[in-house]
Amino acid sequence: MDWVTYKDNNIIWNDQATSAKSTPNGYTYIGNDNALQSHVGMAYNFPETSTEIIGFVAFDEKVGMQAIRVRETSNVQIGVNAQNIKGNISKSNESGKTFTGVSVTVTNKTKFTQVDGDLSSSRRVDVKYGDKTYSRAMQEPPSSPNGDIKEYGTNTTRASIVIPASDINSNKNFSSIKASGSWWVTKPEGRTPVVYHGIAPWPKTFTHSWTFKK
């Protein structure tokens, strides 16, 4: 059971296809999810990107901002998105497995030295594919049902952008993937940003980009 294409280039799932030989006439064999990614020109490995900075935050103990260290690491993964859709159930596709698009998942990890409160971040991901830009805010991944033990000084956020199958074709390419944002100290009263310095209280920002050769 693997992915195949039909004459019209539609990508479909076929329970019988396991190689070119076992692929029914009129169809072209693609293979598993990895092969499908290559087929649509989206098989990439991205290097981890990181930024380490000194920023300033206020503590309640005294007046004047104090320096803290923050390290932000970004990783990108591209994967095939598929869903079981009842309307697509057939003899050769009993589960109705359907290619719905390609997901670009960016995971960021923030490590920081002690602050008054918790340090989270406000980040977004922008993916340029073809002539479109897909954007999404990053969020904390949902916690597991049994609860999570979180190490103080580390936070993780993630955003997954799905490029729909209807937007994907071999004439289009990725031009860039970008994760950008700033860091915020969260207390029960509200949020304040990590800034350049007490005498320059603008938020420190980071941008991690991956670009693609044309």
Added chain:
Amino acid sequence: MKNLLIIFLFIVSISACSQKDNIKYEQALSYIEEYYSNCDKQLLEKALEILDSTSINNNQIVNTKISLYFLLKKYKEGIAFMNALPVDRFYRPYQKEMYIKSMLALNEGDPLKRHFYYEQAILSINSYLSNNPKDDQALADLFYTKLRFESRDKVLQYLDEYLKTNKNKEFLELLRQSISKDISTIDCSSFVPSDLQSED
């Protein structure tokens, strides 16, 4: 009995005031947070107005007001506000002078006078550092104060000189990579996403 009742009423009224002030502080912080997402300075004016109306002057409120004076470029008000604070409320003895002299410099149109104030701020940090050479916080204050008034290239030159003799190499290297741009070039486009920008 009458005295006990008076004390009780006094405690209740103080607690009610403090609760009101906490709500005001939360409201001010939410305005400031919104400012950082759209650069609308009216939000900062509102935040300052709210904080001015509180009856308490704790470190949270003081720190927030200092940032507001810098962001709103209300340097004269900021100087008057900080002059009234005792030196021992700051983490380090030079910091009160660092903030005040920086505001005096930023408020000054004459480049010579501006330079004079800036040099005074640097002098007070250096004087502290001569007795506390391993204080990372003071080193960060020194180079960021320089960056407020000098180009990034020049500050990095100072930092490289410092790196030759100073033992805090790891911290200074990190500081070097943190000084990523000239502070004079920072505007709303540096931190507000382009599709959310309104005005500077």
